[in-house]
Amino acid sequence: MALLPTLLLVLAVAAGVSAGEGGEEERTYIVRVDADAKPSVYPTHAHWYEAAVMSASDSSSSGWPEGGPLIHTYSAAFHGFSARMTPSTAAALASAPGVAAVLPERVRRLATTRSPRFLGLLSSPPSALLADSDFGADLVIAVLDTGISPAHRSFHDRGLGPVPVRWRGACSAGPGFPPASCTRKLVGARFFAKGYEAASGPMNASAEARSPLDTDGHGTHTASIAAGRYAFPASTLGYARGVAAGMAPKARLAAYKVCWAGGCFDSDILAAFDAAVADGVDVVSLSVGGVVVPYYLDAIAIGAFGATEAGIVVSASAGNGGPGGVTVTNVAPWMATVGAGSMDRAFPANVRLGDGQVLDGVSVYGGPALEPGKMYELVYGGSSGGASSSSSGYSASMCLDGSLDPATVRGKILVCDRGVNSRAAKGDVVHRAGGVGMVLANGAFDGEGLVADCHVLPATAIGAAAGDKLRKYISSSTKQRPATGTILFEGTRLGVHPAPVVAAFSARGPNPQSPEILKPDLIAPGLNILAAWPSGVGPAGVPSDVRRTEFNILSGTSMACPHVSGLAALLKAAHPTWSPAAIKSALMTTAYVKDNRNGTMTDESTGAIADAFDFGAGHVDPMRAMDPGLVYDIAPADYVTFLCNLNYTEQNIRAITRRTADCRGARRAGHAGNLNYPSMSATFVADGTKATMRTHFIRTATNVGGGRATYRAEVRAPKGCNVTVRPSELAFRRDGQKLSFVVRVEAPVAAARKMEPGSSLVRSGALTWTDGRHAVRSPIVVTVQAPLE
Numbered sequence: 001m002a003l004l005p006t007l008l009l010v011l012a013v014a015a016g017v018s019a020g021e022g023g024e025e026e027r028t029y030i031v032r033v034d035a036d037a038k039p040s041v042y043p044t045h046a047h048w049y050e051a052a053v054m055s056a057s058d059s060s061s062s063g064w065p066e067g068g069p070l071i072h073t074y075s076a077a078f079h080g081f082s083a084r085m086t087p088s089t090a091a092a093l094a095s096a097p098g099v100a101a102v103l104p105e106r107v108r109r110l111a112t113t114r115s116p117r118f119l120g121l122l123s124s125p126p127s128a129l130l131a132d133s134d135f136g137a138d139l140v141i142a143v144l145d146t147g148i149s150p151a152h153r154s155f156h157d158r159g160l161g162p163v164p165v166r167w168r169g170a171c172s173a174g175p176g177f178p179p180a181s182c183t184r185k186l187v188g189a190r191f192f193a194k195g196y197e198a199a200s201g202p203m204n205a206s207a208e209a210r211s212p213l214d215t216d217g218h219g220t221h222t223a224s225i226a227a228g229r230y231a232f233p234a235s236t237l238g239y240a241r242g243v244a245a246g247m248a249p250k251a252r253l254a255a256y257k258v259c260w261a262g263g264c265f266d267s268d269i270l271a272a273f274d275a276a277v278a279d280g281v282d283v284v285s286l287s288v289g290g291v292v293v294p295y296y297l298d299a300i301a302i303g304a305f306g307a308t309e310a311g312i313v314v315s316a317s318a319g320n321g322g323p324g325g326v327t328v329t330n331v332a333p334w335m336a337t338v339g340a341g342s343m344d345r346a347f348p349a350n351v352r353l354g355d356g357q358v359l360d361g362v363s364v365y366g367g368p369a370l371e372p373g374k375m376y377e378l379v380y381g382g383s384s385g386g387a388s389s390s391s392s393g394y395s396a397s398m399c400l401d402g403s404l405d406p407a408t409v410r411g412k413i414l415v416c417d418r419g420v421n422s423r424a425a426k427g428d429v430v431h432r433a434g435g436v437g438m439v440l441a442n443g444a445f446d447g448e449g450l451v452a453d454c455h456v457l458p459a460t461a462i463g464a465a466a467g468d469k470l471r472k473y474i475s476s477s478t479k480q481r482p483a484t485g486t487i488l489f490e491g492t493r494l495g496v497h498p499a500p501v502v503a504a505f506s507a508r509g510p511n512p513q514s515p516e517i518l519k520p521d522l523i524a525p526g527l528n529i530l531a532a533w534p535s536g537v538g539p540a541g542v543p544s545d546v547r548r549t550e551f552n553i554l555s556g557t558s559m560a561c562p563h564v565s566g567l568a569a570l571l572k573a574a575h576p577t578w579s580p581a582a583i584k585s586a587l588m589t590t591a592y593v594k595d596n597r598n599g600t601m602t603d604e605s606t607g608a609i610a611d612a613f614d615f616g617a618g619h620v621d622p623m624r625a626m627d628p629g630l631v632y633d634i635a636p637a638d639y640v641t642f643l644c645n646l647n648y649t650e651q652n653i654r655a656i657t658r659r660t661a662d663c664r665g666a667r668r669a670g671h672a673g674n675l676n677y678p679s680m681s682a683t684f685v686a687d688g689t690k691a692t693m694r695t696h697f698i699r700t701a702t703n704v705g706g707g708r709a710t711y712r713a714e715v716r717a718p719k720g721c722n723v724t725v726r727p728s729e730l731a732f733r734r735d736g737q738k739l740s741f742v743v744r745v746e747a748p749v750a751a752a753r754k755m756e757p758g759s760s761l762v763r764s765g766a767l768t769w770t771d772g773r774h775a776v777r778s779p780i781v782v783t784v785q786a787p788l789e
């Protein structure tokens, strides 16, 4: 045993080297071990892990950083460690005794729309009843994000009782984050950068802080959405004036900083899950995009399973890859996957053109205005010049860095196409080239989805149809009759119809890993959300932005997720015995699918009716979720049965659940769609032999409505399908009683013969159990896939 430290010392000489023996690149792997498999010769798990890595690697392998090969060790949400090693070492390790799985590190991105690929807009008005109640005061919400700005008034601890006694968390001090940063409101703060630095080298300490301090703004924003205090007046540069409050204003917060300038690394995220479980949090909020890999290779899905088993609700953003199909991420059935909707608030900033046309736009620009009444010359880099000599019309049309010619641009309003660089960065490029304003135009791909941004110059965003009109107007202009226009900023408008709509960027189903589980689960406000912002960061999120604002307006499923995290904390406070699955069920079965015009919610990108692949069970309804009547509960063992029915191997299942699974019984019992989920999704592949295909869903409802109750099934069958429910009446005699039923679905597969090969037909319906007081709604989605030929 004394050999081990010596060996480490020798190996440490080559610290920082990342190419291993034989030129193989080293990378980070996350290794799952069987917790009770540690040979007794090793005093601690860390000793065993180090020895395992060393013996799996060729002994002449490259060195490890000071302190040994381990990056993190995990023991609560997960058992195992992360380490740098070559792929061949990882492969050798995978077959070592006690090793359940070896996962390659992946890098995730924040799910705001500030990143270039996405579109971008709200804050939910918390109901007076929930906000006034003491609900949530003893619960801790973990926010895994970019850290937190601890001194913000949204995180003041005035009037809060002592820190809950069961709290075991810590406050890690560091640059910009003195030990006194933690309070009775912000009860814990930690940071996890070892995985990031192992992959990217030491961080730039003048650009980011090796502490829980938020130098980006995203983490402060999301934390205040989940659990910010009342802050009045709150607005960003004059927009959205009013009270800012999180969903659970009295809940405690714990910040786990896992996202850095270089991204959010799985090994660090897993370390945060592990710490959060050990610290005793109640809810984990994760506004970070996912990856599309099977659950047994997905570190977030595995970490979230460990947290769920410990009774913690995990709420995650669905991602911003919409409006295309199969874009949803963070799709494991034990997580709540949250998409984004709009609120009935808008920030109109329309473009008036020289020929009298007015194009609808949106903006939350705040700062020196354009001259009232003056018409400015409009320039579009894609057609009417404006490109610098060294760049193409294409990059000028996108307003990429360095693409604009200051001599042409000065004093004009630039039209920039959306895409490639971020929306705020385009404003910065135009500003630096001397432009006085910008109109950001969607292309066909972006559709009509708009995000209001706090640009560094007067700017607005317009949809694809308006963008076409604008480009056409500019291309028809001449030297004698130049294209002119101005932007009319109209401030904040309330009572907008229709609302909510599904945000264009919100990621869509079906679920690529298990289509039997409908994802996203639900939507929450995620468009133009006002929430807390750090004092050291400009609202546009570009370095040149020297404006300061206490609140900022951002859009993304990143903003939708913490609404659900805060609500989950309120539900858990009101119903301490409910499992994470019961809480999720309450949120889903009470969600609504109608907008404020009493029509089915629509899709922002097209204006067409949206369906369950867009909004899941619907838009979250906090008041109704408190009293759902029935819940569909799921125990950890049920997920094992589910994984068996996905045909995962026992080794795969063990990587997720730490349990040895015997799948024989489970496979006999049915199919993955029989997980007791609050929604139902059936996929049929037409094989051309039968006219109709059938499936069934077994569900068990638990009565949480407070006593005797009789529920009747109301079915709205998906068009062309037959749905029957047996029994069609559930008579509960007492609270907590469980009753099961079967839903049979028949779909007309014959229709698929007329479809394009490989295309699919989606039909939505619903099953609603009602007792006169509650309506417990589950979407039923039927997908018929035409044969590939």
Ligand SMILES: *[C@@H]1O[C@H](CO)[C@@H](O)[C@H](O)[C@H]1NC(C)=O
Pocket (backbone or CB within 6 Å): 204, 205, 206, 207
């Ligand atoms: C570190 O960040 C500072 C401030 O943003 C920047 O000026 C400097 O160039 C960066 N250094 C490196 C090595 O990237």
Ligand SMILES: *[C@@H]1O[C@H](CO)[C@@H](O)[C@H](O)[C@H]1NC(C)=O
Pocket (backbone or CB within 6 Å): 598
């Ligand atoms: C909404 O529409 C439904 C039918 O689609 C109708 O029964 C109901 O009365 C309407 N509600 C309102 C408030 O208009």
Ligand SMILES: *[C@@H]1O[C@H](CO)[C@@H](O)[C@H](O)[C@H]1NC(C)=O
Pocket (backbone or CB within 6 Å): 645, 646, 647, 672
């Ligand atoms: C699992 O395998 C069985 C038998 O081969 C098959 O019928 C079933 O469709 C498979 N399930 C999934 C989810 O792939």
Ligand SMILES: *[C@@H]1O[C@H](CO)[C@@H](O)[C@H](O)[C@H]1NC(C)=O
Pocket (backbone or CB within 6 Å): 692, 720, 721, 722, 746, 747, 748, 749
């Ligand atoms: C639905 O039921 C009717 C009556 O039993 C039957 O004629 C029809 O074919 C069924 N449709 C499907 C899609 O199975």
